[in-house]
Amino acid sequence: MSDRELCDQVMTLLVAGTEPTGHALAWAVHLVATHPEVEARLHAETDRVLSGRRSPEVTDLARLEYTGRVFTEVLRLYPPGWMFTRTTTSETELAGRSLPRGADVLYSPYALHRDPRLFPEPGTFDPDRWSPDRARLVPRGAFIPFGAGNRKCIGEHFGTVEALLALSTLCARWRLRPVPGAEVRPRPETTLGTGPLPMLALPRARG
Template sequence: MNIPGPEPRSDGGVGAVAAAGGLHTYQLRLHAEYGPVVRFQLPGVETAVSVADPVLLEATAHIDKRPESLFAFLAPLFETGNLQVMPAGEHTPWRRLLLSVLAGRPSHERHFTQFTALATALADRWAERAGRQPVELQKDLTELSLRMICAYALGGDTADPGGIVAAFEEVLTEYLGRLYEVPDGGGREERTRRAEEALAHLRATVDRVVLAHHRGSHPDKSDLIGALVEAGERPARIRDTVMVAMLAAHHTTGVAVSWTLHLLGRHPEVAERVADELDRVLGDRPVPEYADLRRLTYLEMALKESMRLYPPGPYGARETTVALALGDYEIPAGATIFYPFWAVHMNPDYWPEPGTFMPERFTPEEAAKRPRLAYIPFGLGPRSCEGAALAMAEAQLVLAVLLKRFRFRPAPEHEVTPTERFVLWADDIRMTVSPRRTGEEAR
């Protein structure tokens, strides 16, 4: 059976994607019009198929190959080959090593105090602005996210964390600018030079940490670098792995927290339930301990529902190596299969009233009613995000620290529109922040 989809266009599909406001919204429109499996055009991709049904996705979950052309823009960041598209045979042991660190509770606990200090420092800065001017959530929270991953990946005694953050922003801005064809406007050579200098600075920083690990002189070791050193990885591969960890984690946590606060600000009754749970679990303590996260069940449900409505990464992609049967359709070898996370999360067959914010969808009873792949904010299969558990712990911690201290409300006359910039971004999310008092201190 032929896969349904729009008629081919002479521009290779560029105009249709642009007219929809980006690939994330284009996929929503395609699936609304053509159903759960859609063929569409995309520049540089001969056969593109998007699949928004979680049951059909099961047939693709084993695929361990990413389309190289879609990730080519990241290649200059790496010295040992593009880690985003490494061959399956090499990728499997590398992934196993990363999961042994990033998914492990002991590693999370060791860094939790430092994460808490970083989140508290941001809350202190916002407290100075409370009631006076709105805060720019995504700007501040993505910087916090990067500071957290720097502390995690490089260890806690990095001499100049602010410099690391600035350098990585320089690199990311340059390479994402190329991906999204940001107008030059002059100064391209100067921007390229700055990005190359920033990249060299980052690599040199990692080298110093690696050397300290070898000498045993690093007082607060990086679990990530320590595992890579112990596994006998060469310095260039260690540098690349730290870079990919920073890349993956940079916006993800900050964006997820931003969208959650945005939704809670528009649903004060849900925000009140979250606040009540924080008071019940934490009492007078301003911040949680790591063990408290498991008891903040409604906060976790609110976060998951936010990531359903606004998945930080709006889509993923794999490449078939052999022909694949997908329901009534046959996908040829060499095809690019898109995972439209946003469209999957908005599928009304599995999410009644999909546009409504309802954290109760994530009670154990409700979750058990849905197919396994109905909710995939971190992807699926052997190329899913290795740092998912770490990202969730970070996001829950940041939300707990902020919501224990503040109430958030939308800034007057400020519209928030999702845009796709490697993650599901917005121009910014501005909200007013007011101090929150509980118990006898309530005013």
């Protein structure tokens, strides 16, 4: 690789490999902490699957089904990659508009994921919308937190596994609570962050 290519690869690892996962986890702990019924189910599943262990293994993920639904719903509501771009490689038509070759096209997973035609009650945090019977009703292409096509994020699987292990570890050890008066609002920068997220970490009693 050239020096420029090497620099680009290092920046990809440093930024794309860390910031999106961190922001997704921040949204996850915020949403779980503000939805007690979700937290209770998440803790119950973690306790059952880990059986007293405080750190999950990759082999546990298949049984952490509800944890997976929670994280998927987090990605629907607050996808770190909130805006993507594509460049047309040939003249084409999109939604009735003619696009020349080389046109830049912007699209937003954040806006798409909140379309009520695709997701009923789109503003509601509902992990059960990803249960097997309901998830199959989601139209193809309606859920794209990692992009789609040839330019889909190469780190999708790694980032998801990393986040699920981190979330279940937190659930096994801590009960997180928002600091009273703290205001959390989406910050659409390079990725979609929470901004400052002060929380109280209360140790969970060992079962």
